[in-house]
Amino acid sequence: MSTTATSQPQPIAEDHHSLSAREERQVVLASTLGTLFEWYDFYIYGSLAVFMSSVLFPPNNPTAALLASLGALAAGFVIRPLGAIFFGYLGDLLGRKVTFLMTVVMMGGGTVLMGCIPSYESIGHLSWILLILLRLVQGLAVGGEYGGAVIYVSEHCVPKRRGLLTSWIQTTGSAGLMLCLFVILATQASMSAEAFRSWGWRVPFILSLVLLVISIYIRSKLHESPVFTRMKADRRLSKNPIRDTFLDWGSVRTMLIALFGVTAGMGATYFTGQFYVMIFLQQVVQIEQTLVYKMVIAGFLIGAPAYVFFGWISDRIGRKWVMIAGLLLAALCYRFLFGALLEAGNPGLVAAMKHSPVTIHASVDGDVCNARMSAALVGSHPDNKKACVLARKLLVSRGISFSYAAPVQGTDVAMTVGGTTIRGFDAAAYDSALTQAGYPSKADPMQVDVTRIVLILIFMTAMVAMVYGPVASYLVELFPPHIRYTSLSFPYHIGAGVVGGSLPFLATFLSISGGNVLTGLWYPVVVTSVTAVIGAQLLPNINKARDNKAS
Structure with missing residues (x-):
């Protein structure tokens, strides 16, 4: 793909054989932990949106306040493509390491400050204005984080293990969400419900300071990517990654195919099966929050190995059709699965x-x-x-x-x-x-079928993993090294940020407008269906023969 995706000179061949197995594990562990902490920072807001909406937004309309807080959640996602362009430019120009050191500082600092915002009662509209500004800072940071992490790992490993090793990073989004739910449950258990509603919800934000220090330490110990180092030594770096990415039709065409052929559906699948489902269980099924968190954590922990499994499978049979199968399965099953969750959680x-x-x-x-x-x-x-x-x-x-x-x-x-x-x-x-x-x-706690709900959540996690597990390695292989950070990050964050990040808000709004609690699911069903059809027709089926060339 690198010979057709851009009119720039053919990139150098990549050297993936310089690390021992021990060094390879260190690279994967360091990148994975740093990214996990950063996802914790990003998702802690969404997990506490219900509490924050009652403190930082006008109190005269609770439903509108909740929707507005979900809108602020979406704002952090929508700006991610701009972060992808900005940090992609820095990553292709200055290096992978320095760039995702910057992103982790912005993300962690924004989270800590979010826990310190005065209430609407204290400072009026300035409270939610500050919240949105910090969400935008977080969105910019995440826009640069993901691309840096997966590229860093990919450029250290041999191609035949790329799907397996990058799949560990793919687990960090859900693992970060689970970590923040665990911290929330622990915080709630340490105080009264009234204290948590009043001020205790701030504790998980402020605790992010500890994760920030750990993340900076981990990232500072990493060495620069060998691919970037070699390109720099050979003077093959792009002088202007944005120009080389967005003003070359071959590169733009590849990004459009990646967006409409996989990443849009990936975003819809991930945020439906790993995030919106949590809101659905609380707001629609009316299950008590603590029980919802426990079931979601159980479903992910049991289903998490699917990410690594499908990454490993993609190394052997190719990545395209694994991802397409996941998109089609999601399109066919979501309405049925969410209906089953409603029946299992609130039969009355x-x-x-x-x-x-x-x-x-x-x-x-x-x-x-x-x-x-x-x-x-x-x-x-x-x-x-x-x-x-x-x-x-x-x-x-x-x-x-x-x-x-x-x-x-x-x-x-x-x-x-x-x-x-x-x-x-x-x-x-x-x-x-x-x-x-x-x-x-x-919902009557005695009538909640916990086993059935957890099984559904495990199945949803597996569907997400079919798409999300192989997608990192696929995108790395789709773009040449000298513009890889910029060209990979942009379609990924359009799909995950704009399409996926706006899903909780749009699904809630559509359900209110349509009068049916399942109406909002038409959004991910349509997106995954269209993406699967386009991807089946236009996505190149990159294989190991392709991996042996400069990717």
Whole structure:
């Protein structure tokens, strides 16, 4: 691919045989631990979004505050491609090591400061403005982190072991999430629930200072990549990696194929099966948070070896079709799997929706029941005060799907459940009618089928691993060394950052708009389906013969 992906001179052959097995393990361990800590920093925000939304955002609309906090989560992802360009440029120009030392300092520092932001009650709108600014700093840092880590490992190892060794880095995203959940559970166990809601949620952020010190120490001990060192000695470095990447049609074409043929679907798959599922279990299935965290940790720990397995398999049979199979499996299974999670986690809610369906009487074609996406981000937006919008948000916040019917004359909205129709919007009256119709306010812990949920989470982890396990080595092999950091990072972070990172917000918004708690899943289903079709047609099937050339 390097002979067609860019019009630049053919890159030098890569020397992958300079390390002993012990040195190879040290490189993988150091890169993996540093990246794991950085993912912890990034995901701690999303894991505590529910708590932060009540402290750092206006309190007049809890649902809008939650959506706004998820929007801030998405902002950190959306800016990642800019970080990929900036740090990719530095990585191709100055070296791999110095670049991901910079990213870890930015990420860890941003996390610690996030735990120190004063509340909305103390400083008003400045609280969430500071939050978004720090999320943007984190997004820029992650944009440079991933590419540096996988390239550093890949450029130290022999091609026939590249999928296996880079797959360890692929586990760090989920492992970082599990680490932050463990820290949250430990913090919650050390104090009262009220103390955690008030100030205890800040502790996991501030504890990141310890991980920051460890990460800097680990990264400072690493040597520069042998491939970069050789290119520098031979004066074959790109003088302007951004120009050589984005102003050459061959390189741009390869990045577009990588984006629409694998990384967009990778982002949707990963954030559905490893992150949105956690929000779904809490907000829709209504399972108590501590139990959700424990089940998610169990599902990942049991399913984690799948990342290494599929990386290893890709070294033997090729990477393309392993990734395509994972995308197709995700597209086919997500709606069914999330429906199964709802049944296993809250059977009382499923039974109530079956026997006493809820109907909203409103004109969905006019402006009365429509809420623009901007309303989800701004708590004081006029759309958030519409009776119909408030009714929809209340129902979805309780995990209740509903259907629409013709409006009741003389009122903007009405709700019918269990033969009772309530005109207008009255939260207390709605809650009372729903309770009388058999709708539980929370999932009954005694009825939660923990075993079934964990098995589903393990299967989801395996599906993610089919795509995510081989993708790092595949992208490294797709681009030539002299522009590799820039050209690899950009499509990866468009897929993971823009497509995947916006998934929790968009899925929640779509479910509220559509009236069905599973409607939001159409987003990852469509993305993975389209990506699989494009990838099957256009992705090159790189093999070991290709690996023996300059990649």
